[in-house]
Amino acid sequence: MTPPQEQISQQIRERPLETIDLRHEFADLGIGDVLDQLDSELIGLKPVKTRIREIASLLLVERIRQKMALATTFPTLHMSFTGNPGTGKTTVALRMAGILHKLGFVRRGHVISVTRDDLVGQYIGHTAPKTKEILKKAMGGVLFIDEAYYLYRPENERDYGQEAIEILLQIMEAQREDLVVILAGYGDRMEKFFQSNPGFRSRIAHHIDFPDYSDGELLWIAELMLQQQNYRFSPDAREAFTRYIGIRKEQPLFSNARSIRNALDRIRLRQANRIVAKLDRTLTADDVMSIEAGDVLASRVFAKGTGAVGEGR
Numbered sequence: 001m002t003p004p005q006e007q008i009s010q011q012i013r014e015r016p017l018e019t020i021d022l023r024h025e026f027a028d029l030g031i032g033d034v035l036d037q038l039d040s041e042l043i044g045l046k047p048v049k050t051r052i053r054e055i056a057s058l059l060l061v062e063r064i065r066q067k068m069a070l071a072t073t074f075p076t077l078h079m080s081f082t083g084n085p086g087t088g089k090t091t092v093a094l095r096m097a098g099i100l101h102k103l104g105f106v107r108r109g110h111v112i113s114v115t116r117d118d119l120v121g122q123y124i125g126h127t128a129p130k131t132k133e134i135l136k137k138a139m140g141g142v143l144f145i146d147e148a149y150y151l152y153r154p155e156n157e158r159d160y161g162q163e164a165i166e167i168l169l170q171i172m173e174a175q176r177e178d179l180v181v182i183l184a185g186y187g188d189r190m191e192k193f194f195q196s197n198p199g200f201r202s203r204i205a206h207h208i209d210f211p212d213y214s215d216g217e218l219l220w221i222a223e224l225m226l227q228q229q230n231y232r233f234s235p236d237a238r239e240a241f242t243r244y245i246g247i248r249k250e251q252p253l254f255s256n257a258r259s260i261r262n263a264l265d266r267i268r269l270r271q272a273n274r275i276v277a278k279l280d281r282t283l284t285a286d287d288v289m290s291i292e293a294g295d296v297l298a299s300r301v302f303a304k305g306t307g308a309v310g311e312g313r
Contacts, residue, residue, distance in 0.1 A: 016069035025064065029102045031056055038095045042088045043224065043257075044217040051208050052096065059103045076205040077105060077180045078172055080194075082187035083210025086256030089184045090144065092210075097142040100180060107140035107178065114143065116150040119164040127160040131167045139179055148183035149193035169199045176203075213256050218245050222260050226291065231268065236293035241267075248301050263299070271295040 026032060035053060042049070058075070065071040077100065081089040094111050101109025114134055121127035135143065145151070151168075153159040172181050183190065183200065187209060194201040213221065219242055226232055233241060244263065248254055271291055275283070 017067045020064050020067060022064075026060065029060070031060065031099060031102055034095055034098045034102065037098075038092065041091055041095075043221045044213055045088055045092075045210065048088070048092060048208055048210055051206070052092065052099070055096075055206060056099050056103075059099070059105060063103050074177050075105075076176060076203065078176070078204050079180070079182045079206040079208060080190060080204045081182055081184040081208050081210060082190050084186065084212055084256060086258030086260075087210035087212065088257065089210055090146075092208075093142060093144045093182050093184075096182070097180075100142070106142065106180060110138075110141040112138040112141065112143050113146065115146050116161065119145075119168075120151065120159075120161050122160075124160075127163040128167060131164045135167070135171055135179070139175070142180045142182060144182045144184065147185045147189075149185050149189045152193055152196055154196065165197060165200075169203065172203045215242070215245050215249070218249075218256070218260055221257050222264060225261060225264055229268075231271075231289055231291055233291050234293065237291045237296050240293045240296035244296055244299060244301055251301070266299070267291055267295050270298050 035049075035056065038049060038052065059077075062071060062075055079096070081092065083089060090113065093113075097106065097109050097111045100106045112134065118134055119127070119131045121130050151161040151165055153161055168181065171179065181203075183193075183204070185193075194204075219238075222241060222245075223233065223238075245260075248259065248263070253259075268291075274292070274295060275288065
């Protein structure tokens with residue numbers, strides 16, 4: 001199938017446009033809808049959202065330049081998303097795929113999310129077929145490789161990750177008009193990965209860092225999650241959860257919005273157990289919607305002397 005940009009180029013060669021109504025072009029493509037969706041889905045992350053808008057603007061202008069027969073090269077669109085877990089990298093990748101699709105830079109706009117295990121085989125001759133199969137599925141869209149640095153394990157001479165890397169590098173260059181690759185992971189580990197694999201760095205056009213959420217943003221995220229499920233904090237529970245956030249952030253294995261979602265799941269379990277413990281009663285909607293302070297304070301996060309706390313607390 002002919003890539004969308006080549007189709008546009010063929011049309012432009014026949015009849016390039018001299019003028020374009022920018023507002024109409026922007027509205028007609030629906031880019032604003034995707035950007036608005038990103039704003040509504042993610043709290044905070046202002047630098048990330050600003051960068052995504054900049055990329056969308058660049059690609060919109062590039063599309064207009066193509067329609068005017070002014071574009072000369074296809075832009076490099078591969079990206080690197082760095083940051084701690086739970087900061088919205090996967091969500092932004094999904095919205096980025098939508099923008100690329102609406103602007104005609106990918107055919108399908110889907111996202112294939114993978115890790116090392118999906119690409120690297122365990123024996124000779126296993127890696128190439130696995131990697132090529134994933135690439136086949138991702139063509140026309142976005143390939144999102146989470147914790148991409150695990151592809152490279154120099155300490156293991158018999159590791160097959162290097163074979164997957166070589167195939168990826170080849171496709172990222174040869175098929176860059178039909179596939180966008182997003183590499184994701186912790187910032188420091190991604191930097192070491194790029195140092196060890198300069199071929200990746202040279203093919204990445206956009207490096208976007210995802211900051212951790214502030215305490216206030218995490219509380220906002222929690223209240224939004226509860227609202228979406230028809231729950232709400234009582235005033236005392238809200239205060240208790242604010243304390244929970246401050247303590248939990250200082251403990252191991254904290255994953256930003258992901259940890260908040262897990263904490264709310266456990267709070268809902270405790271709330272349900274509290275309600276069902278007294279069967280001889282008539283319930284109101286407020287009873288089953290309200291999260292009380294005790295539901296929050298029962299977390300082992302508040303226990304004195306608690307050491308390493310995982311997501312199961």
